[in-house]
Amino acid sequence: MMLCNESRKEAAGLTPFLTPRKTIRLATWNIRTMYEAGRTAQVAKEMKHYNTCLLGLSETRWLQTGQLRLTTGETLFTKKSKIKLNIIQCYAPTNDTDDEKKDAFYQQLPAVLDKAGKKYMAILMGDFNAKIGADNTGYNEVMGTQGLGYINENGERFADLCSLNQLVIGGSIFPHKRIHKATWRSPDHVTENQIDHICISKKFRRAWKDVKVMRGTDISSDHHLLMTAVRLHLKKFKNTTNMRTRYNVSVLKTKEVRTAFHLSLSNRFQPLQDQIENNDTNIETQWKLEARKEKKVVLNTSRTRAAKAKAQEDYTATDKEVKKNIRKDKRDHINNLAKQAEEAAGQGNLR
Structure with a gap:
C-alpha cells in the first residue's frame, strides 16, 4: 500500500520516492484480514498519521491480484510482479506448521530474491513467525544483539535465509525498549514476541536510520506496526583526471627553438648557481x-x-x-x- 498522487500507470511504474535528500518511512503490518467494513480506511488513516510512504500488509485474506485506488489517494497493491521495486512483503508459516510447507516457503523465497536482483536495494519484510533472539552466534554479519527472547526453529530458517542472501535483520540492530521491539502480543496481553521483521541488503545497511514498533496504531489486530526509516547514501565521485600540463616537445627538433630554450634555462637558473x-x-x-x-x-x-x-x-x-x-x-x-x-x-x- 502506497501514499501517492500518481496516475494508475505511474503508480505501477518505478517509484522515485527513494532519494539521497530525504528520509522515507517503510512499514510492515499483519492486519489479520481486510474483509471487514472500514478496514481499508483505518489502514489509510494510520499511514497518514505516521507519514508512511509504503506499507506492506500480511494476512489480507484477499484472493485477487491487481491494484485498488482508494478515494483518499492511496493505492493498494496485492501483486508486485508488475512493480519494479525490490520490496518483498511476506507471510511465513507458523512454527507449528508442517515442515513440508515451511520447506516450500523457504525454497520459493530465495528465487524471488534472486529475481529482484542484487545490484539494487532489496527490502524483505513481513510476518515471518520467527523469533531470532539476542544471541547472534554464527549470524553476526546479518544480526545484532538487540533481538527478544530466544531463537526458535522458524528463527533459524529465517536467519539462514538472510545469511545466504546477504540481508541484515533490522529489529536486531537498533537498541530500543522492549515495548518497541515486540511486534505481537497474545490475546491475554501477557506474552509478547518479536516475529515481524524488516530486512535490507547488507551493502545498503548504512541507509537504515531506525527500525521500531509503533504501538499507537489500532486496527483490532494482535500485531503492531513495524516501521523503518530509510535514506539513500551515495558515495561521492572524485574526479581523478590527470591535470598535468602537456608540452609540445616536438618543436625542439628545430635548431633555433632548441638554442633559445637552452638560453632561457641558463638565464633562469643562473642566480641559483651564483x-x-x-x-x-x-x-x-x-x-x-x-x-x-x-x-x-x-x-x-x-x-x-x-x-x-x-x-x-x-x-x-x-x-x-x-x-x-x-x-x-x-x-x-x-x-x-x-x-x-x-x-x-x-x-x-x-x-
Whole structure:
C-alpha cells in the first residue's frame, strides 16, 4: 500500500520516492484480514498519521491480484510482479506448521530474491513467525544483539535465509525498549514476541536510520506496526583526471627553438648557481663560526667553576660577534640583489 498522487500507470511504474535528500518511512503490518467494513480506511488513516510512504500488509485474506485506488489517494497493491521495486512483503508459516510447507516457503523465497536482483536495494519484510533472539552466534554479519527472547526453529530458517542472501535483520540492530521491539502480543496481553521483521541488503545497511514498533496504531489486530526509516547514501565521485600540463616537445627538433630554450634555462637558473658558488656568509663570518665552535668545546670541557665562568664569557663575546657579522652579511646580500634588479631593469631585462 502506497501514499501517492500518481496516475494508475505511474503508480505501477518505478517509484522515485527513494532519494539521497530525504528520509522515507517503510512499514510492515499483519492486519489479520481486510474483509471487514472500514478496514481499508483505518489502514489509510494510520499511514497518514505516521507519514508512511509504503506499507506492506500480511494476512489480507484477499484472493485477487491487481491494484485498488482508494478515494483518499492511496493505492493498494496485492501483486508486485508488475512493480519494479525490490520490496518483498511476506507471510511465513507458523512454527507449528508442517515442515513440508515451511520447506516450500523457504525454497520459493530465495528465487524471488534472486529475481529482484542484487545490484539494487532489496527490502524483505513481513510476518515471518520467527523469533531470532539476542544471541547472534554464527549470524553476526546479518544480526545484532538487540533481538527478544530466544531463537526458535522458524528463527533459524529465517536467519539462514538472510545469511545466504546477504540481508541484515533490522529489529536486531537498533537498541530500543522492549515495548518497541515486540511486534505481537497474545490475546491475554501477557506474552509478547518479536516475529515481524524488516530486512535490507547488507551493502545498503548504512541507509537504515531506525527500525521500531509503533504501538499507537489500532486496527483490532494482535500485531503492531513495524516501521523503518530509510535514506539513500551515495558515495561521492572524485574526479581523478590527470591535470598535468602537456608540452609540445616536438618543436625542439628545430635548431633555433632548441638554442633559445637552452638560453632561457641558463638565464633562469643562473642566480641559483651564483648563490651556490658565492656563499651568503663571507670568509670572516665563517672563521668566527669556527672560533665559536672551539669556544663551545672549551666551555663543555672546563672542570672548575672559575674556568667555566671564563669560558662562558669568551663564548658569549664570540657569539655576539658571529651574530653581528651574520646580520651584516644578510644586509649586504639584500643590497646586492637589489642592485642586480636595478641593473637588469635598466637593461630592459624584466625576468
